[in-house]
Amino acid sequence: MKHVTIIDVAKALNCSISTVSRAFNDKYDIRPETREKILKVAEDMGYSPNPIARKLKQKCSYNIGVVVPEFLNPFFPEVIIGIQDVFLKKGYQILIMQSNECYQTELENLQTLVDNFVDGIILSLSQESKNSNFLQKLIEKGYPLVLFNRVNESLAVPKVVFDDYKWSFFATEHLIQQGLTKLIHLAGPNHINLSNSRAQGFMDAHRKHKIPVSNKNIIETGFLVVDGERVVAKLISENMLPEGFVCVNDPTAMGAMKALKHHGIKIPKDVAVIGFSETPMAELIDPPLSSVKQPTYQMGEVAAELLLKQIESNMFNIPETVVLSGSLSVRESSVKR
Template sequence: MKRHQITIIDIAKELNLSKSTVSRALTGHKSVKPETRQAVLELAEKLDYQRNMLAISLITKKTNTIGIIVPEFNSSYFPTAIIGAQEVASKAGYSTVICQSDESYETEVANTKVMLANQVDGILVSITKETRNYDHLKIFQRKGIPIVFFNRVCDEMDVPKVIVDDYDGSFRAVSYLIESGRKRIAHLAGPSSLKISEKRLNGYKAALRKHNIPQDEELMITYDLNIDKVKIYVNHLLNLDNPPDAIFAVNDPTAIETIQVIRKRGLRVPEDIAVVGFSNDFVSGLIDPPLTTVSQPVREIGRTAAQLLIDQINREVSDWKSIIRVLKTELVIRKSS
């Protein structure tokens, strides 16, 4: 026997409510009293009610879905940011569609097509290291679909952004190394296409200037974040006639790999060479020695970005284009320095 499919009418009859009230309760509309919404949701769950999202979207012109596009899952950064974003989205009644571009521009373009096909109400984006053309993202602007960048942002587009003070975090990390007695501090920087790489490099240079330490071009290496290349660059630095006594890395995966290479050379961290990273990745406190790093409020970055996006969708922000949220970092000192 075919089982009767539960509808909004069934729930409305059971609770003696109108169909419109039940519909608004199921979609998280603010006009519904919290106790009414709770009763509707509890009965819907009990009866195993499945919402017809296609029908709802046709009526409301919304899917109550937001998209999230990130460049990688190799570290804990983006999964943690996504968790923060989902906390806010879920509370506001939104589901999420998540795509990972694997640091590929072409994949990122394909991801945006997935988001458009799913008719998301808005998207959160952190771009790849290869992204230099933003036409695929500007489509959302033309269609009136809100977009918020976080971490890796696009200055070419006048949309909200959520970042940390990369310059200040880098400046304080390098200043700490100098004040700890280190004088030849190398920097493994990220690709120049990313603003975070540029700001962290500038913070590094500013700390050297403040402490009257000359910049040495041979101690500054820009690389494409391919972790397999860290061994080549670190060995190059160690083979210099005057090798560094500290290495500041653009991110924690780079710093962690740096420590492994140094130790394989028979050198000690931090006695021979100090190492500092950036991000406070989950594993940074578990390696030997634990990594000194610049901690970012990653979960809060995700929360902030999601709230800005939802506020746009609900038109609760008047001048949203000029919004840039800059969150603070914190230097976490461990045994690698």
């Protein structure tokens, strides 16, 4: 599609392109009357500065890449909104990619963003992420990168995480304080940091209350509805149900509930269920699901600000980790009467 250019505007006004450019950008070095005239004629002609030429000259793409494991559940979209609100104000565009919880797709997404010369990347690792070679190479090149939520501790890069340990501890304690002692943690994939932190919180809550607990109380499950459903169905078939489930996230909790209800097991009367990374649906399902609520919008804002700081400083900084806190929404699914 043909665009009106600065050359067209200059010719129409019988002035130079640098004069037109100063009219659009300068706050000085142009006579006010000349500036008004240029802006008016440019608007009448439908001129709008070509961002591609500007970016070439300024050596900056004004694009930010955001890679999330998935965006069908509202958690990551809520974070993305926080990221967008910060960057759009600064004139950046956001390229959103989702990895469908697949490591290979995550790598392709990262490569695509790098090939497009994005100015920085904000990434949450997919369920299958194991190898950080690619990320390590980006970091070594000085590529601006921020990790959030699902991070890899070994990478020297700014991070925004949640206090998974603490809130998993509290969620577990909430059940223990109601007299439940036989609990199972439906954990996330073992190589993901937040899975381990949440599992650790689960264990330490038991230890604090001197309740026997072992690695058998932790079952590596996954992050998806089908994962929770599968594992709980298996436990039911083996007649090994606990008094309560502490789940790594809401989709897994919902899957657990689905399997329990399918077998006529009452929640929370027979088995209590508590989730994590609260979804808006937590309130709507029956019974309403207790869950740890995370400040997703703020997580996005903080991640964006960390990346902006990295882009603008153009210097090596000691990467910081921001740890966010949350709350526990107690609903029917975990309250024994």
